[in-house]
Structure formats: C-alpha cells, structure tokens
Amino acid sequence: MNENLVIVLIAMLGGAIRVSTPFMFVALGECLTEKSGRINLGLEGTLVLGAMVAYAISYQTGLPWAGVLAAGCAGAMLGAMHGAICGLPKVNDVAVGIAMMMFGTGVAFFFGKPYIQPSAPRLPSIPFGAFADNPNLRSALDVNPLFFVGIAVALMMAWAFANTRVGLIVRTVGDSAAAAKAMGFSVDFVRFASTTVGGFLAGIGGAFLSLSYPGSWNQGLSSGQGLMAVALVIFARWSPVRCVLAALLFGAAGAIGPSLQSIGVTQGYYFYNAAPYILTLAIMIATSSATRQAKDMPGEFAAAK
Amino acid sequence: MLKTATGQPETAAGLSVSRADGFAEVVRRFRTGSEYVVIPILAITVASALFALFLLALGRSPVDFVQLVWKGGFGNAFSIQNTLQRSSPLILSALCVAIPARIGLIIIGGEGALVVGGFAAAVVSLPLVDHAPPLIGLALMFIAAAVAGALWIAIAGWLRYARGVNETISSLLLTYIGVAIMNFFVEGVLRDMTNPNKPSTRPLPHEYMIGKIPGTDVHWGLAVGILLAVALQILMSRTTFGFAARIVGGNYRAALAQGLPVGRIILVCSMIAGACAGIAGFFEVAAIQGSANASLVAGYGFTGILVAFLARFNPIVIVPVAVMFGGIDAAGGIIQRRMALPDATVLVLRGLIFVVLLISETLYGRFAIFKGPETRT
Numbered sequence: 226m227n228e229n230l231v232i233v234l235i236a237m238l239g240g241a242i243r244v245s246t247p248f249m250f251v252a253l254g255e256c257l258t259e260k261s262g263r264i265n266l267g268l269e270g271t272l273v274l275g276a277m278v279a280y281a282i283s284y285q286t287g288l289p290w291a292g293v294l295a296a297g298c299a300g301a302m303l304g305a306m307h308g309a310i311c312g313l314p315k316v317n318d319v320a321v322g323i324a325m326m327m328f329g330t331g332v333a334f335f336f337g338k339p340y341i342q343p344s345a346p347r348l349p350s351i352p353f354g355a356f357a358d359n360p361n362l363r364s365a366l367d368v369n370p371l372f373f374v375g376i377a378v379a380l381m382m383a384w385a386f387a388n389t390r391v392g393l394i395v396r397t398v399g400d401s402a403a404a405a406k407a408m409g410f411s412v413d414f415v416r417f418a419s420t421t422v423g424g425f426l427a428g429i430g431g432a433f434l435s436l437s438y439p440g441s442w443n444q445g446l447s448s449g450q451g452l453m454a455v456a457l458v459i460f461a462r463w464s465p466v467r468c469v470l471a472a473l474l475f476g477a478a479g480a481i482g483p484s485l486q487s488i489g490v491t492q493g494y495y496f497y498n499a500a501p502y503i504l505t506l507a508i509m510i511a512t513s514s515a516t517r518q519a520k521d522m523p524g525e526f527a528a529a530k
Numbered sequence: 531m532l533k534t535a536t537g538q539p540e541t542a543a544g545l546s547v548s549r550a551d552g553f554a555e556v557v558r559r560f561r562t563g564s565e566y567v568v569i570p571i572l573a574i575t576v577a578s579a580l581f582a583l584f585l586l587a588l589g590r591s592p593v594d595f596v597q598l599v600w601k602g603g604f605g606n607a608f609s610i611q612n613t614l615q616r617s618s619p620l621i622l623s624a625l626c627v628a629i630p631a632r633i634g635l636i637i638i639g640g641e642g643a644l645v646v647g648g649f650a651a652a653v654v655s656l657p658l659v660d661h662a663p664p665l666i667g668l669a670l671m672f673i674a675a676a677v678a679g680a681l682w683i684a685i686a687g688w689l690r691y692a693r694g695v696n697e698t699i700s701s702l703l704l705t706y707i708g709v710a711i712m713n714f715f716v717e718g719v720l721r722d723m724t725n726p727n728k729p730s731t732r733p734l735p736h737e738y739m740i741g742k743i744p745g746t747d748v749h750w751g752l753a754v755g756i757l758l759a760v761a762l763q764i765l766m767s768r769t770t771f772g773f774a775a776r777i778v779g780g781n782y783r784a785a786l787a788q789g790l791p792v793g794r795i796i797l798v799c800s801m802i803a804g805a806c807a808g809i810a811g812f813f814e815v816a817a818i819q820g821s822a823n824a825s826l827v828a829g830y831g832f833t834g835i836l837v838a839f840l841a842r843f844n845p846i847v848i849v850p851v852a853v854m855f856g857g858i859d860a861a862g863g864i865i866q867r868r869m870a871l872p873d874a875t876v877l878v879l880r881g882l883i884f885v886v887l888l889i890s891e892t893l894y895g896r897f898a899i900f901k902g903p904e905t906r907t
Binding site (some may be wrong): 249306310313314315317318320324325329330331338448449453455460493494496498499505506509510516 | 706872884891894
C-alpha cells in the first residue's frame with residue numbers, strides 16, 4: 226500500500242507538470258486579456274484550434290516547433306477576431322466569447338478530420354529524471370520545454386506589468402478606461418492587442434495538448450480545459466505567477482484519475498475525470514463573493530460584471 | 531450582473547408613447563419593431579454569404595449545399611418530420627437560455643441539464659418498468675427529468691445570486707460534471723450487460739416508449755416544446771412575475787431597491803430554464819434512444835444557445851428559429867455523404883452565424899429608417 230502511495234504521488238507530480246502546461250498558457254493569455262479589462266470566454270475554442278493546427282503543421286512539415294508557432298498564430302487570429310468584434314459599440318464580450326468558442330471548435334473539427342488517424346512528430350521532452358533508477362520517477366521528470374517557456378512567460382509578464390511602460394498602459398486601460406483615454410491611449414487598441422497576444426498564448430497551450438501530452442489529435446482532446454483556465458485566472462487573482470501555481474494545482478487534480486489507474490484502481494474512473502471540473506467550481510465558489518469584489522480585480526472588469 | 535447587449539422589443543417600442551393619432555403610432559411601432567427582425571435576417575444573410583465563400587474556397591458549390599439543406603431538411607414529408615423531430619430538443623434547450631437571459635443571466639449549461647434530465651428519467655424508469663403501468667411510469671419519468679434539470683441550472687443561478695459566481699462559466703462546468711456523472715453510472719453499476727456494444731442503461735420496453743403525434747412521425751416533444759414556449763411567453767410578458775423578472779434584467783439595483791425578491795426570481799427563472807432542458811432529455815430518452823447513453827450528448831444544448839440569441843430571447847420566436855436549425859441539422863447527414871464534407875460543416879456554419887449575429891448587435895439604432903418621426907414631448 227505504501228509503495229502504491231509513492232507511485233500515485235510520483236504520477237501526480239509528473240501529471241502536475243504535464244497537465245498543467247496547457248492550463249498555464251491559457252491562463253496567462255486570459256490574465257493578459259482580463260488585465261486590459263475584457264473577458265475572453267472563447268479560449269476553449271482557441272485551445273482546440275491551436276491543438277489541431279499544431280498537429281496538422283507538424284504532420285505536414287515534420288517540424289513540431291513549426292506546429293507550435295502556427296498554433297500560436299491561429300490563436301492570435303481568433304484573439305484578434307474577438308478583440309476587433311468587442312471593440313464595436315453595444316457588443317457583449319461574454320456572448321462573443323461563447324460564439325468564438327463554437328466557431329473555433331467548429332473550424333478545428335472541420336479541418337482536423339483528416340488528422341485524427343495519422344501520427345505527427347511530437348515535441349521532444351527533456352529527460353531530467355535520467356539519474357533516477359525508478360522508472361516511474363524517470364517518466365514523471367520527462368519535462369517538455371514548453372513547461373519552462375510557460376514559467377518564463379509568466380515571470381516576464383509579472384515583471385512587465387510592474388516595471389514597463391507597456392505593462393502600465395495595459396493595467397491603466399484595465400483599471401479605468403476613462404483615465405486611459407484622458408492620458409491619450411486608445412482603449413480599444415490596447416484591448417485588441419491584449420486579446421490577440423492572449424490568443425497567441427492559448428494557441429500554444431493547444432499545441433502542447435496535441436504535440437506533447439496527451440500527444441494526439443481528436444475531437445475530445447480539450448473538453449473544457451480552456452474554460453477551466455479562465456476560471457483559474459480569477460482564483461489566481463490576476464497575477465501571472467499565481468496563474469502558474471494554480472495551473473500546477475489543477476494539473477495535479479487532473480492527474481488523480483490516470484495516477485490511480487496506473488496502480489490498478491479503475492473504479493470511479495469517470496468520477497476522477499470529473500474531479501478537475503468539481504475542483505474548479507469549488508474554487509470559484511470559495512473565491513467569489515456576492516457583496517464585495519474580488520481582491521486585485523481590474524477595475525473595468527469589475528464594472529462590467 | 532451581466533448585461534446582455536440586447537434590448538427587449540417591448541421596452542424599445544414602448545419607450546416614448548406619442549399622443550399622436552393611433553395609425554401613426556401603429557406605423558411607428560412597426561418601424562421600430564421591424565429593426566429586431568431585419569437586422570438578425572441581415573446577419574444570417576451575411577453569414578450565409580461568408581459560408582458560401584468558405585465552400586467556394588474548398589471547391590464545393592454553395593448552390594449544392596442549399597439544395598441539399600432543402601432536400602434533407604424540408605423537401606418532402608419524411609425530411610420535414612425529421613426536422614420537426616430534431617427541433618423539439620432545440621426549442622426546449624433554447625428556452626433554457628432565453629428565460630435566464632431575460633433576467634440578465636447568460637446560462638450556457640443547457641446541454642448538461644438535458645443530459646442530467648434524460649439520465650434521471652432513465653434511472654427512475656428502472657424500478658418502474660416491471661410494476662407500474664406505462665402512463666404513470668412515464669409521468670414519473672417526466673417529473674424526474676424536469677426536477678433534475680431544474681436543480682442543475684438552479685445551482686448556477688443560486689451561485690450567481692448568493693456567491694457572485696460567474697453563471698456562464700459555472701453552468702458550462704456543470705455540463706462537464708453532468709456528463710461525467712452519467713458516464714460514471716452508465717459505464718458502471720447501471721450498465722445493461724445485454725448490450726455489449728454501447729454502454730447504456732436498460733432499454734425501455736416497447737410500451738414505455740412515447741408515441742408519435744397522430745398522423746405524423748414526430749414525437750410529442752414538439753407539442754410540449756411549443757406549448758411551453760407559449761406558456762413562458764405569457765409568463766414573461768403578461769404576468770406580475772414576468773414584469774418583476776424584466777425589472778431584475780433591466781436594472782438589478784433598481785429591483786433590489788424596490789424590494790423585489792431578487793433571489794427568488796433568479797432561482798425560479800433558473801429552475802424553469804433547467805426544467806425545459808431536462809424535459810428535452812426526457813423525450814430524447816423516452817421517445818428516441820430508449821435508454822440513457824452517450825448519444826444524449828448530441829450538442830442540442832449548444833445549438834440551443836444560438837437559437838435563443840437569434841430569437842432575441844423571445845420564447846415564441848424560438849420555435850421557428852429552432853425549426854430552421856433542426857432542418858440544417860437533419861440535412862447534416864446527406865450533406866456529409868453527397869458533398870464529401872466532414873460532419874463539422876454544420877458546426878462551422880453555426881459558429882459563423884453566431885459571430886456575425888453578435889457583430890450585428892452594433893447596428894441597432896444606427897438606421898434612421900427604423901426610427902419613427904421625432905416625437906414631441
């Protein structure tokens with residue numbers, strides 16, 4: 226039993242690293258968008274489209290990193306669409322997000338049909354566990370470079386928000402559109418750019434799904450991870466670094482099911498699959514309040530609620 | 531409270547009642563009201579044009595596509611009945627979006643309420659089929675489905691009211707949870723072992739299946755859907771409850787200041803919405819599938835979102851819009867076979883219409899033709 230516990234914990238560590246990466250990218254993208262005062266619920270569609278594009282390009286060119294870049298560009302395109310549409314007067318950003326979610330998944334399923342069968346070259350992992358004798362530990366420590374890219378992006382974003390002019394502009398637009406306008410910034414352009422870059426990041430998260438873990442393309446690949454990442458930003462209180470920590474927590478929760486399966490516990494497989502959704506909901510309940518607004522919430526975002 | 535960008539036709543038309551003679555007033559109302567018809571139709575037209583370009587770029591003929599939609603969805607008695615059959619869950623899941631939208635909640639978890647409702651109906655049927663007569667059994671299944679769906683969406687509504695949890699995200703999360711719960715039981719303890727191919731609950735005996743509306747091949751779900759749409763239209767526009775609900779949707783703070791029971795209104799509206807989707811699940815189980823299985827997750831709940839938005843959350847208008855999408859849905863198979871297009875083609879069209887429709891929101895109030903002559907006050 227003790228041995229099994231160790232196996233489960235190691236599998237959860239590996240799972241936390243693997244499963245968290247797409248959460249991390251989507252959450253960072255959404256964090257940037259929400260910092261500018263807008264919410265993009267369409268990142269679920271972006272994630273799926275990114276996964277499909279990455280897989281297709283990697284299959285066609287044989288270059289998985291080209292797939293990652295293409296996925297980012299596809300995500301940026303969806304983000305730009307969302308950003309541009311929401312810039313029009315009287316258009317509701319939540320509704321546009323739902324529409325973009327449907328549009329993104331529709332396009333991904335349409336063009337992704339021929340790529341369900343073939344196998345595309347995947348992103349190589351870095352074997353940090355080479356020193357270990359334990360095969361479970363070794364596979365748990367096979368870390369994809371994108372994991373570190375995600376952490377680097379988070380640190381860079383945190384630094385940029387605090388120390389750069391661009392970061393200050395984004396924060397100003399997100400906290401008070403009127404103040405930003407008075408300072409001569411174009412609110413719509415800043416939000417458009419933030420949503421576009423946010424879409425780029427979410428697209429890369431999708432590339433991780435299809436090119437690293439689980440590492441194949443099919444229509445059930447994402448099933449709500451993009452949406453959970455959006456909820457996760459609220460939990461992380463709009464801080465890029467806390468987004469990474471929250472993503473790791475979600476990754477570990479998502480890994481419970483497969484970890485238990487690895488020691489032969491198959492009962493309640495579907496229940497453990499539901500665990501991340503239930504955790505997300507529980508966290509949303511715990512961190513929200515009907516009477517006071519969440520701490521550190523961008524002002525414009527709070528006003529829109 | 532999330533504010534939908536869409537105003538309600540009644541309030542827009544009734545804003546400034548002029549004291550001019552009756553005929554001019556009728557004309558003015560017609561002009562302002564027609565804006566809410568012309569702009570959505572314009573949006574569908576533009577989306578269709580974009581979709582035609584999409585097909586042309588792929589080397590397919592848009593004319594073929596239209597002909598196949600007509601043939602597969604509306605061309606003959608068989609396809610019309612197929613269309614109507616499919617529009618029944620669309621009407622009910624669109625109602626699940628439209629009623630909360632009236633109070634300013636964007637709930638997109640109809641799919642989950644449908645699945646949970648259908649599953650509840652199937653579970654209730656298990657002990658009943660051997661003992662109770664079909665009519666009583668079906669009545670209990672119907673109630674179970676409606677209650678399960680109502681409770682499901684009530685979670686999202688209540689969390690919004692009591693905890694300020696974003697109802698759009700929570701309702702979609704609840705959909706994933708609902709599907710996982712159904713799969714857990716259908717592939718586990720409730721699995722019917724006589725069917726090795728597809729995990730499902732024990733199928734309903736023949737006499738337990740809901741019949742067709744006499745003279746047609748369409749099950750009773752369509753009639754129930756239309757009936758509910760009419761009833762909810764009356765509830766939302768002709769009763770004090772509907773009036774209070776519109777105040778909550780129009781100005782949340784004013785509703786609170788008026789001392790309206792806002793929490794109860796939100797809860798009741800969410801429960802009505804969930805019950806509608808749950809009933810859709812009941813008919814999927816008792817009229818089509820015969821058991822609860824993964825086929826319940828067919829995307830009706832998501833198409834229903836678009837139907838509700840296109841109908842501008844008006845329950846009556848939902849009916850024809852749902853029939854239109856039921857037709858496109860029914861034609862999906864023939865389009866797939868004849869044009870060698872993937873089944874997701876319909877999803878692309880759906881997404882395009884939705885996106886263009888939301889862009890068209892920006893057009894309201896921009897055209898002078900829809901404004902009556904300036905009214906003097």
